[in-house]
Amino acid sequence: MKILICLSNVPDTTTKAKFVNDNTAFDTTGVQWIINPWDELALTRAIELKTDAANTIENITVITVGGKDAEPTMRKALAIGADDAVRIDVEPKDAYFVAAQIAEYLKSNPFDLIFSGIESADYNGSAVGGMVAEFLNAPSVSAVSGLNIEGGQVKITRDIDGGQEEVSVEMPAVLTVQKGIAKEPMIAAMRGIMMARKKPLNVVAPVEVEALTEIVNFEMPQPKPACKMIEPENVKELVDLLQNEAKVI
Amino acid sequence: MSVLVFTENWDGKFKKMSFELVSYASKIAEMLNTQTVALSIGDVQEDELKKLGNYAADKIVSVNNDKLNNLDNQAYTSVIAEVATKEEATVIIIAQNNMGKALAPRLSVKLKAGLGAGVSKLPASVEPFTIFKKVYSGKAYSNVVIKSDIKILTLAQNSFEFEENAKSHAIENFEPSVGDVKTSVSNVQKQTGKILLNDAEIVISGGRGMKSGDQWAPIEELAEVLGAATACSRPVSDEGWRPHEEHTGQTGKIIAPNLYIAAGISGAIQHLAGISSSKCIVAINTDKDAPIFEAADYGIIGDASKVLPDFIEAVKEIK
Numbered sequence A: 001m002k003i004l005i006c007l008s009n010v011p012d013t014t015t016k017a018k019f020v021n022d023n024t025a026f027d028t029t030g031v032q033w034i035i036n037p038w039d040e041l042a043l044t045r046a047i048e049l050k051t052d053a054a055n056t057i058e059n060i061t062v063i064t065v066g067g068k069d070a071e072p073t074m075r076k077a078l079a080i081g082a083d084d085a086v087r088i089d090v091e092p093k094d095a096y097f098v099a100a101q102i103a104e105y106l107k108s109n110p111f112d113l114i115f116s117g118i119e120s121a122d123y124n125g126s127a128v129g130g131m132v133a134e135f136l137n138a139p140s141v142s143a144v145s146g147l148n149i150e151g152g153q154v155k156i157t158r159d160i161d162g163g164q165e166e167v168s169v170e171m172p173a174v175l176t177v178q179k180g181i182a183k184e185p186m187i188a189a190m191r192g193i194m195m196a197r198k199k200p201l202n203v204v205a206p207v208e209v210e211a212l213t214e215i216v217n218f219e220m221p222q223p224k225p226a227c228k229m230i231e232p233e234n235v236k237e238l239v240d241l242l243q244n245e246a247k248v249i
Numbered sequence B: 001m002s003v004l005v006f007t008e009n010w011d012g013k014f015k016k017m018s019f020e021l022v023s024y025a026s027k028i029a030e031m032l033n034t035q036t037v038a039l040s041i042g043d044v045q046e047d048e049l050k051k052l053g054n055y056a057a058d059k060i061v062s063v064n065n066d067k068l069n070n071l072d073n074q075a076y077t078s079v080i081a082e083v084a085t086k087e088e089a090t091v092i093i094i095a096q097n098n099m100g101k102a103l104a105p106r107l108s109v110k111l112k113a114g115l116g117a118g119v120s121k122l123p124a125s126v127e128p129f130t131i132f133k134k135v136y137s138g139k140a141y142s143n144v145v146i147k148s149d150i151k152i153l154t155l156a157q158n159s160f161e162f163e164e165n166a167k168s169h170a171i172e173n174f175e176p177s178v179g180d181v182k183t184s185v186s187n188v189q190k191q192t193g194k195i196l197l198n199d200a201e202i203v204i205s206g207g208r209g210m211k212s213g214d215q216w217a218p219i220e221e222l223a224e225v226l227g228a229a230t231a232c233s234r235p236v237s238d239e240g241w242r243p244h245e246e247h248t249g250q251t252g253k254i255i256a257p258n259l260y261i262a263a264g265i266s267g268a269i270q271h272l273a274g275i276s277s278s279k280c281i282v283a284i285n286t287d288k289d290a291p292i293f294e295a296a297d298y299g300i301i302g303d304a305s306k307v308l309p310d311f312i313e314a315v316k317e318i319k
C-alpha cells in the first residue's frame, strides 16, 4: 500500500497576522514555518501504521504545492519518517489550483490512500482534500478521527455532526483527517534528522491551471471594545448585564 | 437562474442551521433578482419541508433515495450537482460544518465553481462576486473575488441573523440518478439527550485553572441552568479530565455560540481560534493579565471555584 500525505507549509500557530503591499500580501518577516498541525497528525498515523508489517505499507510520500521556501518544512516531514517528498514547484493560487496540481501528479503516480488535513492554518479553506478526490473521481471520507487497517481494508471512524460512524471505503481514496487520527504529533529523532538529508525530495513542474478565486486584500478584525470588569462579589451584576445589555441569556 | 441551498435534516427534522442557510440564500437571491431553491436529501415529511418556505424558499426539491441513507460524499455531490444544473443555479449555499466541508470542495470541482469557504456575511457585491471570509484562524479576514460562473459558499455557523419570511412555495419530489456508492457505514453512534457543542447557543468552558477533572460540577450545573453545552481547553481533554469532543480551538472544535463563558482558561491564541467568533465572551480568571481578557466582553478577576457557584445562584434567581 502506498500513502500520500498532502502537506501544507503554514506559519506557526502563534504568528501574529500582518500584511504588506496595501494589505494584499501576508508579511512573512520573522515567521516560523511549520507542517500544518493536521498534516503532522496524518503523517504520524501513517508512520504508526507502517511500523506494523502486517499492514504492508511500502511507502509514505509527502507532497507540497509551493516554492523552494517550503523545503525546510518538507525536510521536517522526512525527518519524522516520511520516505520521500514531492514538491510541485509553483506558488499556490487557490485551493482549486493546488488540488488540480496534486491530482495531475496522482494520475501518473498512483497511490492507495491520500491524506489531507481538514483545514489549513492559513487560508482556512477546508477544500484541498475533497477537491483532489473529485478530480480523481475517487471516493473521499471527511472528518476522519480514526484509522486502522484490517486485512488490507481500511477501517475509518469519522465524525458526523453529533456523533461518529464506522466507515469502510474502496481504494484509492482520499481521507480528510482531523483531531483523533493520532494523539500527539511524532517528533523527529536525531537519527531521523540525519537521514532526512539523504531522502529524495523531487521537484516536479506544475501544469497550467486557472484559479477560480482571487484574494483582493486582507483586513484586520475590528478592535474589540475593552472588557467590562465586574467585581467577583458582584456576579449578580454580570448576570444582569448578560440578560439586559448583551441579551444573551 | 436560481440560488440553490443544501439543507440538512436530522432524522427527518431540519436543524436551525438549515433555516439560517435558506434565509441567507434568499438574501443572495434578492441581490441577484432570482429565486431560492432549497434541496433536501432524506426521508422528510411534507409538513417539515414546508417549514423551509417560512424562510423564503420559492421552491423545495426533495430527494429520497435508499442509496443516500448514509453520507457518501461522491453520491451526494453528484445529486447536488444534478439539481444545481436542473435549476440553473449560479450560487450554491452549504453549511460550513462536517457535511459541508465534505461536499462543497467536491462540488466545486464537479461544477468548476469557485469556493468561498466559511463566509460570515452577505457578499459585498455580486459583480464582481466578492465575499468576506476569515483567514489565519480568525486573526484576519480577506475579501475574495470568485471568478467562475457558478459560485459555492459555505456559511459559518451562527453567523447570520435570520428571520421568518414566509413565501408561497412549491414542493417537488425529484428522483436523481445515483451512481455507485463506494463507501459503506457499519456502525453509527449518535449522542442523544445532550446539547451538541456545535448547535449550542450558550457554552460553558473550563481550562486548566479548574485544577482537576473532579472539579467540573459547577460548570455542569451552570450549563444545566442556562441550557448550555460544556466545552474545555486542549490540555483539559489531553489530561482526560473531559472527553475529546469538548476540546475547542485551532485543533479542536470551532464554535460560534451567542455566549461563551471561559473559566480558568488563559486564552492562548490557539484556543481563541476556536471561539473568537462567539457573540459574547465572559472570562473568569485569577490572573488579571491573562490574554483571555483581551478577547472577552465581560470579565471577573477571581477564583472560578468561588465565582461559579454564585453565578449559578444568580441565574436561578432570574429563571
Ligand SMILES: Cc1cc2nc3c(=O)[nH]c(=O)nc-3n(C[C@H](O)[C@H](O)[C@H](O)COP(=O)(O)OP(=O)(O)OC[C@H]3O[C@@H](n4cnc5c(N)ncnc54)[C@H](O)[C@@H]3O)c2cc1C
Residues within 6 Å of the ligand: A005, A006, A007, A008, A009, A036, A038, A039, A063, A064, A065, A066, A091, A092, A093, A094, A095, A096, A098, A115, A116, A117, A118, A119, A120, A122, A123, A124, A125, A126, A127, A128, A129, A213, A214, A215, A216, B144
Ligand atoms: C502568494 C499567494 C497568493 C495566494 N492567493 C490566493 C488567492 O488569491 N485566493 C485563494 O483562495 N488562495 C490564495 N492563496 C492561498 C493558497 O492558494 C492556499 O494554499 C490554497 O488556497 C489552499 O489553502 P486552503 O486554506 O484552501 O487549504 P485547505 O483546503 O484548508 O487545506 C487542507 C489540507 O489540504 C492540503 N493542502 C493545502 N494546501 C496545500 C499545498 N499548498 N500543498 C499540498 N497540500 C496542501 C493539506 O493537507 C491541508 O491540511 C495564496 C497563497 C499564496 C502563497
Ligand SMILES: Cc1cc2nc3c(=O)[nH]c(=O)nc-3n(C[C@H](O)[C@H](O)[C@H](O)COP(=O)(O)OP(=O)(O)OC[C@H]3O[C@@H](n4cnc5c(N)ncnc54)[C@H](O)[C@@H]3O)c2cc1C
Residues within 6 Å of the ligand: A013, A037, B206, B207, B208, B209, B210, B232, B233, B234, B235, B236, B247, B248, B249, B250, B251, B252, B263, B264, B265, B266, B267, B268, B269, B270, B271, B274, B284, B285, B286, B287, B290, B302, B303, B304, B305
Ligand atoms: C499547534 C498547537 C495547537 C493547539 N491547539 C489548541 C486548541 O485547539 N485548543 C486549546 O485550548 N489549546 C490549544 N493549544 C494549546 C494552547 O497553546 C494552550 O497551551 C492552552 O490553550 C492552555 O490551556 P488552558 O488555558 O486551559 O491552561 P493554562 O494556559 O494553564 O491556563 C490556566 C488559566 O487558569 C487560570 N487560573 C488558575 N487558577 C484559577 C482559578 N482558581 N480560577 C480561575 N482561573 C484560574 C490561570 O490564571 C490561567 O490563566 C495548541 C497548541 C499548539 C502548539
